[in-house]
Amino acid sequence: MKEEHPKINFGKIGVLLINLGTPDSTNWWDIRKYLKEFLSDKRVIEVNPLLWQIILNLFILTFRPSKTAKAYKEIWMKEVNKSPLRYFTEKQSKKLSDKLKNKDLIVDFAMRYGNPGIKSKIEKMHKEGCEKLIILPLYPQYASPTTATVCDEVFRTLMKMRWQPAIQIVPHYESEPLYIDAIVKSINKKLNEINWRPDLIVASYHGIPKKYFDRGDPYHCYCKKTSRLISEKFKEVKIITTFQSRFGPEEWLQPYTDKTLEKLPKEGTKKVLVISPGFASDCVETLEEISIQGKESFEKSGGEKFGFIPCLNDNDDHIKLLEHLVKKYLN
Numbered sequence: 001m002k003e004e005h006p007k008i009n010f011g012k013i014g015v016l017l018i019n020l021g022t023p024d025s026t027n028w029w030d031i032r033k034y035l036k037e038f039l040s041d042k043r044v045i046e047v048n049p050l051l052w053q054i055i056l057n058l059f060i061l062t063f064r065p066s067k068t069a070k071a072y073k074e075i076w077m078k079e080v081n082k083s084p085l086r087y088f089t090e091k092q093s094k095k096l097s098d099k100l101k102n103k104d105l106i107v108d109f110a111m112r113y114g115n116p117g118i119k120s121k122i123e124k125m126h127k128e129g130c131e132k133l134i135i136l137p138l139y140p141q142y143a144s145p146t147t148a149t150v151c152d153e154v155f156r157t158l159m160k161m162r163w164q165p166a167i168q169i170v171p172h173y174e175s176e177p178l179y180i181d182a183i184v185k186s187i188n189k190k191l192n193e194i195n196w197r198p199d200l201i202v203a204s205y206h207g208i209p210k211k212y213f214d215r216g217d218p219y220h221c222y223c224k225k226t227s228r229l230i231s232e233k234f235k236e237v238k239i240i241t242t243f244q245s246r247f248g249p250e251e252w253l254q255p256y257t258d259k260t261l262e263k264l265p266k267e268g269t270k271k272v273l274v275i276s277p278g279f280a281s282d283c284v285e286t287l288e289e290i291s292i293q294g295k296e297s298f299e300k301s302g303g304e305k306f307g308f309i310p311c312l313n314d315n316d317d318h319i320k321l322l323e324h325l326v327k328k329y330l331n
Contacts, residue, residue, distance in 0.1 A: 008129075009127065009128055009129030010129045010131055011104060011129055011131065012104050012105070012106055012125075012128060012129040012130045012131065013102075013104060013105050013106070013130060013131070013132045013133075013134065013330065014105075014106045014107075014108065014122075014125035014126075014128075014130035014132070014133045014134065014165070015096070015100075015105060015106070015107045015108070015133075015134045015136065015326050016108055016109065016110055016118075016121055016122070016125065016133060016134070016135050016136065017089060017092055017093050017096070017107070017108070017109040017110070017136050017138055017322070018109070018110050018111070018112060018118060018135060018136065018137050018138060018150050019085060019089045019109070019110075019111055019112070019138045019280065019281060020085070020111065020112055020113065020146065020283075021034065021037075021038065021085075021111035021112050021113030021114040022034070022082075022083040022085045022086045022111060022114050022283075023072065023083070023114060024114065024115060025081070026069050026072045026073045026076050027069070028065050028066065028069055029065075031065040031068050031069045031072065032061055032065040033114075034113060034114045035060070035061060035064060035065060035068060036056070036057075036061055037113045037114065038113040039056055039060065039061075040053075040056065041113075041145070041149055043144050043145045043148055043149040043152065044145045044149065046209070046211070046212065068284075071284050071288045071289070072284055072288075074287075074288045074292060075283075075284055075287040075288050075292075083283065083284070084281065084282045084283055084287060085281045085282070085283035085284075086111075088280075088281035088282060088311075088313045088314055089109045089111075089138070089280075089281055090109060091313070091314035092109070092138075092280070092281070092313075092314050092318065092319065092322065093107055093108055093109040094107075095314055095319045096319055096322050096323060096326070099319055099320075099323050100323060100326070100327075105330075106125055106128055106130055108121055108124075108125065109121070110122075112149060112150050112153060118150070118153045118154060118157060119153070119156075119157045122154065122157045122158075122165075123157070123161075125165075126161065126163075126165055130165055131165050131166065132165055132166040132167075132168070133165045133166070133167050133168070134168045134170065134326055134329045134330070135150070135151075135154055135167060135168065135169045135170065136170040136322065136325060136326060137150040137151075137169070137170070138280035138281070139172065139278070139280070140172060140173050140174045140176075140179055140222075140226065140277065140278060140280070141172055141174045141205065141219055141222035141223050141226060141278050142171070142172035142174075142218060142219060142222055143208055143212075143217055143218075143219035143222075144208075144212060144217050144219075145208060145212070146206075147172060151169055154167065154169070168329040170325050170326065170328075170329065172222060173321075173325060174222040174223070174225055174226045175225055175226065175229055176321065176324075176325070178317070178320060178321040178324050179226075179321050180226070180229045180230055180233060181233070181317070182312055182315075182317035182318055182320075182321055183226075183230055183275070183277050183312070184230060184233045184234045185317055186275070186309055186310070186312065186315075186317075187201065187230075187234055187273070187275065187309060188234070190273060190307060190309045191236075191273075194305075194307055196271055196305050197237075197271070198237050198271045198272055198273045198305070198307065199237075199268075199269045199270060199271045199272065200237065200238055200239075200240065200264065200269050200271075200272050200273075201237050201238070201239045201240075201272070201273045201274070201275060202239075202240055202242055202257065202260065202261070202272055202273070202274045202275070203223075203226075203227045203230065203239055203240065203241050203242070203274075203275055203276075203277055204242050204243070204244045204257040204274055204275070204276050204290060204294075205223040205241065205242070205243055205244070205276070205277065205278040206243070206244060206245050206276075206278055206279070206285060207243035207244055207245055207246050207252040207253045207256070208220075208243075208252065208253055209248075209250055209251070209252050209253075210250075210251045210252055210253055210254075211250070211251075213253060219253075220253055223241060223243075223277075223278065224241055226277050226278075227239055227240075227241040227277070230277065237273075240255075240260075241255075242255050242256065242257040242260045243255070243256060243257060244256070244257035244258065244276075244285065244289060244290065245285050245289060257274075257290070257294065258293070258294065258297060261274075261294050261297055261298040261301070261303075262297050262298070262300075262301045263301070264298070264301075264303065265298065265301045265302035265303040265304075266301060266302060269303075270302065270303055270304040270305065271303070271304055271305035271306075272298065272303065272305070272306055272307070273306075273307045273308070273309055274290050274291075274294060274306070274307070274308050274309065275308075275309040276290060276309075276311060279311045280311060280312060280313075280318070281311055281312075281313055282310055282311045282313060283311075286308070286310075286311060290308055291308040294306070294308075295308070
């Protein structure tokens with residue numbers, strides 16, 4: 001009987017922006033909880049799981065949260081009590097929703113690690129009547145520890161759903177013209193704001209262990225491709241590619257950003273700009289690791305001028321890019 005059928009919402013499309021994640025606060029326990037989830041992902045740390053859990057729980061989660069908390073305190077947005085990554089991802093979601101202006105479209109955001117989680121947001125969208133979900137991982141360059149692990153979590157959620165929505169994963173966009181143009185415009189904007197000319201621009205991407213690349217991860221190639229395409233559009237200053245945020249004793253993709261910034265002044269490069277094209281939003285890796293630590297080490301090594309070019313964050317060019325990426329899958 002019709003009147004006995006439970007009320008079901010339907011007819012909506014959900015767009016879910018997904019970023020890496022953030023702790024809920026700079027509190028030691030919140031940092032530890034976040035790190036535990038992140039560093040327990042088998043795509044992030046590819047070592048013997050049993051051995052790794054012993055190392056993680058006995059050593060890393062005992063000592064590292066204090067160091068990580070200190071870094072987050074340096075960049076935490078106290079006025080809104082949010083990390084920059086959370087703040088800008090929220091803004092991207094809101095602005096994209098306003099840009100698309102469709103009553104049958106629900107735009108939201110989630111974090112791969114921390115809150116709000118992918119599972120909770122997919123379940124929420126499903127209850128709101130989303131019969132189709134467009135998942136947009138906010139990683140321009142595909143890598144197994146980023147894009148692939150987002151897909152893993154999305155599919156894990158679907159496996160437990162009786163009535164699954166249709167799913168479309170927006171692929172990597174390292175060579176999308178709107179993305180390259182937005183990066184180039186951000187460089188030119190920075191150049192117009194400073195009263196000095198850089199000798200070099202360092203394009204710093206998050207690193208991955210070299211063994212991941214050796215086993216077939218294409219991330220290194222995508223980063224190089226992005227830098228090449230940026231250089232083809234912006235020829236005023238030389239651009240080099242480096243990799244940051246390495247963790248542990250093993251070899252990661254090189255050249256390393258921190259070592260490069262220490263070395264450049266000794267080679268005569270005294271004025272640099274740094275940009276992080278692989279990050280959709282400013283975060284602890286860009287604001288603390290590059291803009292604070294990177295600047296300090298560069299100047300200690302003899303550098304004279306250091307500038308950081310902000311991520312695309314919620315600027316108009318970025319929202320235009322996100323709109324373009326999503327619209328391909330709306331029909």
